[in-house]
Amino acid sequence: MSSKIAYFLVAMTLAIMLALPVYAAPQIGAPAPDFTATDIEGNEFSLSAHKGKKVILEWTNHQCPFVVKHYDSGNMQATQKAAAEKGVVWVTLVSSGEGKQGNVDAAKAKAIVEDEGAKVSAKILDSSGEIGHLYGASTTPHMFVIDEQGALAYAGAIDSNSSPNPKTIDGATNYVLAALDDLEAGRAVQTAQSQPYGCAVKYGK
Amino acid sequence: MKLIKFLSVLVLSLSVLSPALAQESKPDQYVKIRLLPERNVVRGGDDIMIGIEQSIYPGWHTYWINPGDSGAAPRIEWALPDGSSIGDIHWPAPDKIPYGPLMNFGYSDNVILLQKLSLPKDIPVGPITLTARVEILVCKDICIPEFGEYELVLNDPLAPKEDNNAYLMAAQRKLPVPVPWNAAYDVQGENVVLKLETGSAAILENIEPGSFDFFPVEWGLISNPGKMKMEIRGGDLILTQLKGERSLNELNSVPSVLAFTNSAGERQAVSFIAAHGDIARVKTASAASGLVKALLLALLGGLILNLMPCVFPVLSIKALSLAKAAEKEAAHVRLSGLSYTAGVVLSFVAIAAGLIALKSAGAGIGWGFQLQDPLVVALLAYLLFIIGLNLTGVFEISGHFGTLGDRLTQGTGLTSAFFTGVLATLVATPCTAPFMAAAVGYALIQPAFVALSIFAALGLGLALPYLILSFVPALQRVLPKPGAWMETFRQFLAFPMFASSVWLVWVLSQQTDAMGLLHILIGLVMLAFGFWLLNHSPGKITARSIVQILAALAFLSAAALLPFGDKKNEPARVESLSFGEEYSPARLANLLLSDEPVFVEMTAAWCITCKVNHAVAINTQEIKSLFAKKNIRYLVGDWTNYDESITDYLNSYGRSGVPIYVYYGPRDIVTGERPEAKLLPQILTPGIVAEAVNSY
Known part of the structure; x- marks a missing residue:
């Protein structure tokens, strides 16, 4: 089967998935679903435009205690910094629906980034939940690592300890950094999937 | 138990200060935790149950061990006195809690988790303090983690006696009941298909169709919000649900819970382990062993059959006939041994073939089925009785019928050897001997040729002692020398035969009524009379013809008295149950x-x-x-x-x-x-x- 047909089929599948109310997560190793959106700075962000670079997607909700766990402790910022040093593109997404917890406008979102000291390439407000459904994002945080070829290399939790207690960050395995290390060393990603933990993504109607 | 310290990260208590606002304001805790010991007075070496009770604020929920699409299971960390240990958490079956497009598994209102505390043999005098640090995520639209540290004091001389046994027993009844069902799952296209073999259609009849909720302990096996389709095939339950995002090659056996509503409208749950495998062939290997072990067991079982009271006399006579035959050439003796073996093995194979054929025709029968038919039991009673008559000498003379007894037990001819084998098999079948049940049980769930070879091995075991005797002249020489004593011994051996016959008549009394029993007893008298007549035939031709006609009539009436088509399909009542x-x-x-x-x-x-x-x-x-x-x-x-x-x-x-x-x-x-x-x-x-x- 030629790769063109394969991509066509994948695109068709994605189109069907978008039409379905039940979310279905993309498969590890398969092309990560493409999306184009305007970020909080007013710039257009398109995933396919970053082929050749690794991309990390982070679903967030600044009021969720699990997000608070990783930002107040500085763990998420440290992960972002380590990724940036490796030239990785970091995209933070907010899929909270209108009136739901974590739903913010661009100005508030900018303030939060500044306040957190977050190091992100782009932050996208997905209040329709469209991108969230495309990836089957279920929790905040929920992390996705995409390799240079645009294939999904990791999906799941930020680390191995699902406790809301920030004290548990020490000693936990950071699955995102581990996946980046594996990709850089040309190895298969050892933990390519984990159960995402945290608050439910507060999708709108 | 007293709460010594409580930390709430996000929630501050305002309600205490302003009771008027209490209803609108947030509670100081969304989950109230209580540690409930089965009893608070304990002794060294005790195992007690501890309940961790969550009282959850209305509309909010906490999570199961697998929280579903989001959330996190509670964590309980114990600080225990030296030498004590605490077991795993036992989780009641959760509910499905939908949130938007997501699905969570958890609890609302009130739930009790259970843990088993084991105390060391030696415990100090006075109070024993245990501390639990509980971390619990509670969510409605938003989530709040609550952290608390709770103390449990046992053997506190100042505290009142506490007995929560009944309360915790009620909680324990909400735990899923482990069931030994075979369970397997596999991916079929977009779906995960789970097949459960409950072993009984009756179990499934007690379940409301469509009331099933399937909760795998592992994440990612199923798409949690997916609708579950259900199908019942006999005692099998087949559940189909959209598969989850997890690649299944990293999953193997998945502990799972199935919750359902029974016909009385109560919610129940069972737990089992679902294996990843070919669901078309979920039938697992039985507890019995592999083929080789089964063959050896069958051989051993067959050997032991030789010692059974109804088989033993037949074989002793047969063995003694070898002593007589010792004068004959060894080749003939060996052939006789082989014929006997052939008779036994072929009879066993024939019985097995019949059993397999009946089973494949759908009959729910097992080993010993031969004796579930009163006709077979009556025929065997006749047969053993006739052998007994023969052994006592009621009919042993020459003549048409006289050779029957010889054929069956004494002769050294090849045909007689073969039929001794058939006879030994017939009289050996009544009871599943030790070692035989496992082998036969294994045989009957195997393909036909395996089953047949196991039965053949059983037959070989039965035939083996005689076969060895016939092939080893040294052993034959050990046998006592023939003489007048053999006649006495032969007559003596009639009594185990009569006893076996009496036992079969008693079996028959369980299967038929008093009249049926009378029939068979009269039949036995008729048989004895017939043989006695033949043994006393007068010399005159006419008189002899009359006697022979009378004998034939006696045999015919015995046959007519057999219980044809009696109530063999009615399950027996347990007779004379002294207790139970x-x-x-x-x-x-x-x-x-x-x-x-x-x-x-x-x-x-x-x-x-x-x-x-x-x-x-x-x-x-x-x-x-x-x-x-x-x-x-x-x-x-x-x-x-x-x-x-x-x-x-x-x-x-x-x-x-x-x-x-x-x-x-x-x-x-x-x-x-x-x-x-x-x-x-x-x-x-x-x-x-x-x-x-x-x-x-």
């Missing part, structure tokens, strides 16, 4: 849902091993009082006549014959689980029964 109650699948299922220990015995009137075991090792004062003391519910099933429910029960333990003895230990007060059912050996002593029953 009658087995039925429903009764057993109900008892197993209770907490009490259960002892199941499957027996049959025609099974001597069963009768001896019952008399020696169960129906004794010692065991009866032990059963009473331990509150053991004792169920007896009678397989004398065809009874499919008992055949099913035997099959579920890989057996296809009686006896079987199974002990189900009492439900563990802490974990709510029953220990694995204990299968007792097929030869019992009071010691074996007591040991099994005392083991839990």
Whole structure:
């Protein structure tokens, strides 16, 4: 089967998935679903435009205690910094629906980034939940690592300890950094999937 | 128990300061935790149940061990006194809690998790303090983690006595009941298909269709919000749900919970382990072993059959005939041994073939089925009686009929050797000998050729002693020298035959009524009369013809008195049950849902091993009082006549014959689980029964 047909089929599948109310997560190793959106700075962000670079997607909700766990402790910022040093593109997404917890406008979102000291390439407000459904994002945080070829290399939790207690960050395995290390060393990603933990993504109607 | 410290990260208590606002304001805790010991006065070496009770604010929920699409399971960290240990958390079956497009698994209102605390043998005098750090995520639209540290004090001389046993027992009844069902799952296209073999269609009839919720302990196996489709095929339940995001090659066996509503409208749950595998062939290998082991067991079982009271006389006569034959050439003796072996092995294979054919035709039968038909039992009673008559010398002279006895037992001709083999098989079938049940049980779930070779091995075992004797002249020389004593010995051997015949008549009395019994007894008299007539034929031709006609009439009436088409399909009643109650699948299922220990015995009137075991090792004062003391519910099933429910029960333990003895230990007060059912050996002593029953 030629790769063109394969991509066509994948695109068709994605189109069907978008039409379905039940979310279905993309498969590890398969092309990560493409999306184009305007970020909080007013710039257009398109995933396919970053082929050749690794991309990390982070679903967030600044009021969720699990997000608070990783930002107040500085763990998420440290992960972002380590990724940036490796030239990785970091995209933070907010899929909270209108009136739901974590739903913010661009100005508030900018303030939060500044306040957190977050190091992100782009932050996208997905209040329709469209991108969230495309990836089957279920929790905040929920992390996705995409390799240079645009294939999904990791999906799941930020680390191995699902406790809301920030004290548990020490000693936990950071699955995102581990996946980046594996990709850089040309190895298969050892933990390519984990159960995402945290608050439910507060999708709108 | 007292709460010594409580930290809430996000929630501050305002309600205490302004009671008027209490209803609108947030509670100081969305989950109130209480630690409830089964009792607060303990001794060294005690195991006690501890309940961790969550009282959840209305509309909010907490999570199961697998929280579903989001959330996190609570965590409990114990600080225990030295030497104590705490077991895993036992989780009640969760509810499905939908949130937007997502699906979570958890609890609302009130839930109690259970843990088992084991105290060391030596505990200090005075109060013992345990501390639990509980971290619990509670969500509605938003999520709040709550952290608390709770103290539990046991043996506090100042505290009032606390007994939460009844409350915790009620909580324990909400735990999923572990079931021994075969379960397997596999991916079929977009779906995960789960197949559960409950082993009984009756179980599934008690379940509201469509009330199933499937909760795998592992994440990512199913798409949690997906709708589940259900199908019942006999005793099998087939569930289909959209598969989850996890790649299944990293998943193997998945502990799972299935919750459902029973016909009484109550919510129930069972737990089992689902294996990743080919669901078309979920049938697991039985408890019995592989082919080689089964063949060896069959051989051994066959050897032991030689010692059974009805087989032994036939074989002794046959063996002694070798002493007589020793003068004949060795080649002939060897051929005779081989013919006998052929007779035995072919008879066994024929019986097996019949059994397999009947089974494949859908009959719920097992080993010993031959004796479930009163006609077969009556024929065997006649046969053993005739052999007995022959041995006593009622008819042993020459003449047409006189050779019958010789043929059957004494001759050294090849045909007679063959028929001795057939006869030995016939008289050996009544009871499943020790070692044979496992082998035969294994045989009957195998492909036909495997089953047939196992039966052939059984036959070979039965034939082996005689076969060896016929091939080793040295052994033949060890046999006593022939002489007048042989005639006396032969007559003596008639009595085990008569006894066996009497036993078969007694079996028949379980299967037929008083009139049927009378018929067969008259039949026996007619047989004796007929043979006696033939043995005393006068010399005159006319007189002899009259006598022969009379004898023929006697035989015909004996045949006419056989119980043709009697009530063989009615399950037998358990006869003379001195204690215990009658087995039925429903009764057993109900008892197993209770907490009490259960002892199941499957027996049959025609099974001597069963009768001896019952008399020696169960129906004794010692065991009866032990059963009473331990509150053991004792169920007896009678397989004398065809009874499919008992055949099913035997099959579920890989057996296809009686006896079987199974002990189900009492439900563990802490974990709510029953220990694995204990299968007792097929030869019992009071010691074996007591040991099994005392083991839990």
